[in-house]
Amino acid sequence: MSDAANLAGLADTLFTLTILAYSLATIAFAAELAFASSAQRKVLVATEGSEFPQARTGFSARAGMVAIGITLLGWVLHGTILLLRGLAAQRIPLGNMFELATAVTFVGVAGFLYLVIRTPRLRGIGLFVTLPVSVGMVLTGLFLYAESGPLVAALRSGWLVVHVTTVSIGFGAFLTSGIVSGLFLVRSRFEEAGGSSAEVSSRVAHRLPNAETLDRAAHRLVVFGFPVFTFAVIAGAVWAESAWGRFWGWDPKETWAFIAWIVYAAYLHARATAGWKGSAAAWINVGGLVVMLFNLLYVNLVSSGLHSYAGIN
Amino acid sequence: MTTRSAAPYLALDDAEEGEPRPASQPGRPPWRARVVRGARGWWRWLTSMPTALMLLFLLALAAVPGSLLPQRPLSQTAVAQYFADNPRLAPVLDRFGLFDVFAAPWFAAIYLLLFLSLIGCLVPRTLGHVRSLRAAPPRAPSRLSRLPRHADLSTDLGAEQALDVAEEELRVARYRVLRKDGAISAEKGLFKETGNIVFHLALLALLISLAVGKLWGYEGSVLVQEGQGFCNTFQQYDTYSAGPLIDGADLSPLCVDLEDFQARYEPDLTPASFTGDITYNRTLGGPDEQATIGINSPLRVDGTRLYLTGRGFAPIFSVRLPDGTELTDLSAPFLPTDSGTMLSEGVLKLPDLGAGRDQLAVEGVFLPTAADVGGGLLTSVDPRPLDPAVAIVVYAGSVGLDSGIPQNVFTLDQGRIGRGQLERVGAANLRPGDSLDLPDGTSITFTGFKEFAALQVSRDPSQLAVLISALAMLAGLLTTLLVRRRRVFVRPGDRVLEIGGLAQGGSAEPAEFARVVTGIRTALAAAWPTDRREH
Numbered sequence: 001m002s003d004a005a006n007l008a009g010l011a012d013t014l015f016t017l018t019i020l021a022y023s024l025a026t027i028a029f030a031a032e033l034a035f036a037s038s039a040q041r042k043v044l045v046a047t048e049g050s051e052f053p054q055a056r057t058g059f060s061a062r063a064g065m066v067a068i069g070i071t072l073l074g075w076v077l078h079g080t081i082l083l084l085r086g087l088a089a090q091r092i093p094l095g096n097m098f099e100l101a102t103a104v105t106f107v108g109v110a111g112f113l114y115l116v117i118r119t120p121r122l123r124g125i126g127l128f129v130t131l132p133v134s135v136g137m138v139l140t141g142l143f144l145y146a147e148s149g150p151l152v153a154a155l156r157s158g159w160l161v162v163h164v165t166t167v168s169i170g171f172g173a174f175l176t177s178g179i180v181s182g183l184f185l186v187r188s189r190f191e192e193a194g195g196s197s198a199e200v201s202s203r204v205a206h207r208l209p210n211a212e213t214l215d216r217a218a219h220r221l222v223v224f225g226f227p228v229f230t231f232a233v234i235a236g237a238v239w240a241e242s243a244w245g246r247f248w249g250w251d252p253k254e255t256w257a258f259i260a261w262i263v264y265a266a267y268l269h270a271r272a273t274a275g276w277k278g279s280a281a282a283w284i285n286v287g288g289l290v291v292m293l294f295n296l297l298y299v300n301l302v303s304s305g306l307h308s309y310a311g312i313n
Numbered sequence: 314m315t316t317r318s319a320a321p322y323l324a325l326d327d328a329e330e331g332e333p334r335p336a337s338q339p340g341r342p343p344w345r346a347r348v349v350r351g352a353r354g355w356w357r358w359l360t361s362m363p364t365a366l367m368l369l370f371l372l373a374l375a376a377v378p379g380s381l382l383p384q385r386p387l388s389q390t391a392v393a394q395y396f397a398d399n400p401r402l403a404p405v406l407d408r409f410g411l412f413d414v415f416a417a418p419w420f421a422a423i424y425l426l427l428f429l430s431l432i433g434c435l436v437p438r439t440l441g442h443v444r445s446l447r448a449a450p451p452r453a454p455s456r457l458s459r460l461p462r463h464a465d466l467s468t469d470l471g472a473e474q475a476l477d478v479a480e481e482e483l484r485v486a487r488y489r490v491l492r493k494d495g496a497i498s499a500e501k502g503l504f505k506e507t508g509n510i511v512f513h514l515a516l517l518a519l520l521i522s523l524a525v526g527k528l529w530g531y532e533g534s535v536l537v538q539e540g541q542g543f544c545n546t547f548q549q550y551d552t553y554s555a556g557p558l559i560d561g562a563d564l565s566p567l568c569v570d571l572e573d574f575q576a577r578y579e580p581d582l583t584p585a586s587f588t589g590d591i592t593y594n595r596t597l598g599g600p601d602e603q604a605t606i607g608i609n610s611p612l613r614v615d616g617t618r619l620y621l622t623g624r625g626f627a628p629i630f631s632v633r634l635p636d637g638t639e640l641t642d643l644s645a646p647f648l649p650t651d652s653g654t655m656l657s658e659g660v661l662k663l664p665d666l667g668a669g670r671d672q673l674a675v676e677g678v679f680l681p682t683a684a685d686v687g688g689g690l691l692t693s694v695d696p697r698p699l700d701p702a703v704a705i706v707v708y709a710g711s712v713g714l715d716s717g718i719p720q721n722v723f724t725l726d727q728g729r730i731g732r733g734q735l736e737r738v739g740a741a742n743l744r745p746g747d748s749l750d751l752p753d754g755t756s757i758t759f760t761g762f763k764e765f766a767a768l769q770v771s772r773d774p775s776q777l778a779v780l781i782s783a784l785a786m787l788a789g790l791l792t793t794l795l796v797r798r799r800r801v802f803v804r805p806g807d808r809v810l811e812i813g814g815l816a817q818g819g820s821a822e823p824a825e826f827a828r829v830v831t832g833i834r835t836a837l838a839a840a841w842p843t844d845r846r847e848h
């Protein structure tokens with residue numbers, strides 16, 4: 001076996017290990033939430049359900065710390081997958097949908113870890129990051145897998161690095177932001193119900209960070225992701241000018257990039273507009289993520305356009 | 314100051330603040346007042362933030378059918394296919410312009426409204442901002458304890474001295490400071506609004522440049538075989554599209570010859586590069602210049618760009634008529650239907666075989682590396698022309714080139730076969746040198762192939778303006794998202810210094826206020842030496 005094949009094989013093994021790590025983290029995060037003691041409920045009631053219990057005691061707190069540790073480990077493995085695939089193919093590991101999806105989840109987890117460093121109580125959302133990321137990676141592995149290999153001629157350009165790296169970074173930030181906004185919607189309903197709603201979701205909601213913290217975290221990630229994504233689209237247009245003969249041609253991928261851009265611009269506007277901030281803005285953010293995912297999956301796999309080389313065979 | 318203007322973008326609904334509402338206007342007929350009021354109301358609605366948001370969403374929504382339905386500018390054939398598959402629905406959709414969404418009047422209506430909305434809010438907003446850049450910060454409010462951030466620092470310094478210390482500290486922290494009536498107002502981060510306005514102005518500039526490009530731009534494409542060439546005139550293009558304000562005389566006099574075309578592949582048959590060596594003249598009779606163009610590397614000549622957008626094979630045939638006449642070097646481009654194996658389809662139409670003679674059409678597939686899949690059926694297994702072959706069906710009759718109805722050069726009108734205007738007279742798989750003899754004594758020989766390249770010439774006079782606008786948007790966006798606008802007020806009390814703070818922006822930043830307070834506290838302590846404190 002050649003070196004390249006060895007590296008690519010190792011990357012595949014790491015892919016499995018990464019999923020395993022995130023799954024374990026998911027279990028540990030779930031344990032943290034499940035064993036948050038009923039004493040904390042009292043704390044919560046005392047503060048009218050508005051504050052996330054800082055002092056998770058005993059088993060619950062330990063589970064949470066373990067979960068973060070495993071997530072971090074998984075994230076390092078996750079990055080190594082990309083590194084090895086890059087080395088195996090001697091190019092930036094962003095040449096097909098498998099690699100792109102892997103990079104997006106990598107950035108998404110990075111966004112989560114960053115939030116936890118800035119605001120430790122956001123650890124409480126860990127379950128809702130590692131679970132979708134694990135599931136997403138399993139699906140990526142099953143349906144989008146592509147062997148590490150050389151790039152088609154159209155992709156042999158310095159702009160690949162600029163365009164696709166920034167796309168992945170922006171997309172990854174949007175991914176985590178969309179999740180956080182979804183949790184905001186759950187949490188703010190719970191808070192509006194006085195923190196005592198009997199719904200099933202409230203059992204989860206009362207353990208989430210408070211709505212304001214979630215709202216701010218989601219906003220922070222979009223404030224980061226939006227300019228990056230804007231730049232990615234501009235870079236795509238510059239590349240398209242030399243690759244496809246025009247900088248913009250309403251190719252399906254371009255059209256959905258345009259739609260996503262508008263939705264995120266609307267999110268930022270909405271968050272600053274009376275009557276729209278809060279839930280309406282959060283819904284827009286969730287909608288933005290749906291558009292991004294649609295652009296990745298539907299446009300690559302179902303419709304056909306100039307971006308289709310990036311699909312799976 | 315209100316937190317309403319704290320938007321990271323323009324808070325459009327702030328634009329009219331302070332504008333006098335027209336009361337009843339004396340001396341005017343009431344209907345005029347009503348019209349004026351109606352127009353003002355409408356304008357206020359149009360330039361309000363929720364309206365701008367709705368228009369943004371509408372624009373996004375309007376783009377959706379443009380990606381889900383086939384679009385004429387992208388693929389005429391896909392649209393034709395859609396009409397064939399949905400004969401009842403398609404004409405209805407067509408009436409609403411849904412097969413060319415981005416040129417539809419209703420799409421234009423949405424972005425024009427958005428455009429107006431933008432202008433309507435930008436103008437007063439820009440003027441207001443210029444004013445506030447020059448104006449001093451507003452006076453300190455009377456009760457600082459009412460502000461979102463608030464701190465009391467005890468000090469033994471006198472009021473003026475304490476204010477001196479605070480002022481110095483705020484100036485070092487790059488605040489603009491106004492000291493008036495025994496209090497300090499300080500302000501920072503006005504560039505947030507500058508960035509905001511730059512972003513929106515750049516967006517306007519972008520929209521305008523796009524429109525200019527659409528009006529004065531053009532694009533033409535042509536298939537050129539090795540050894541052939543073309544000049545930049547609309548007549549020579551297979552297809553072209555041009556803005557309404559450009560006419561043929563405006564095209565730059567570029568002429569191009571394709572000398573050689575090469576395709577390179579990796580061992581696993583991934584396409585590695587396609588390049589064409591060309592000779593071109595910028596002007597009529599100008600000197601020949603050489604260049605190599607390829608994927609990702611067009612030729613740019615004085616704002617006109619030449620691209621290699623595709624490639625394919627053109628099989629070559631020769632025909633010997635029953636009377637012995639030889640026609641050689643007859644070829645037509647066959648279009649690849651599978652870029653992996655370059656299996657290509659096409660038709661060679663031969664309308665002029667002599668008076669009284671049937672026209673011929675050679676329809677078929679070209680296989681660069683042919684492999685028999687059994688039963689005489691050929692397929693291609695490699696995109697490189699290692700073992701070329703054609704599988705052809707020959708028709709005789711009238712191909713219809715003279716009927717006046719425009720025809721697709723790559724396909725045969727199947728209706729003519731159905732109506733018996735064309736009759737199948739032979740079929741064969743041929744390798745180079747092989748011939749097919751027709752019943753009437755005509756013989757068709759497959760002699761080889763040429764490669765052709767799809768070339769495209771484009772010009773968009775506003776392309777650079779679009780790029781600059783886009784980059785300006787990005788710069789404005791970064792500024793407005795990164796800069797935070799804050800105000801700090803300081804008022805001395807009885808042995809205390811009262812500090813109040815306001816931050817504009819989505820997430821108020823307590824840390825920054827705390828930094829300022831800590832700075833002032835340290836400075837106060839430093840200004841009140843310990844030896845005196847011990848009294």
Ligand code: HEM
Nearest residue numbers: 100154167233236237239240243247254257295296307310
């Ligand atoms: C105006 C032009 C362009 C726009 C708006 C654009 C937009 C996007 C977007 C939104 C993605 C996100 C990934 C996804 O959701 O699938 C993407 C990915 C990608 N783009 Fe572009 N792009 C443009 C031009 C180009 C050009 C010219 C190339 C190469 C010739 C290119 C190559 C890629 C690749 C390789 C990916 C990652 C794989 C994928 O397609 O999913 N893009 N682009």
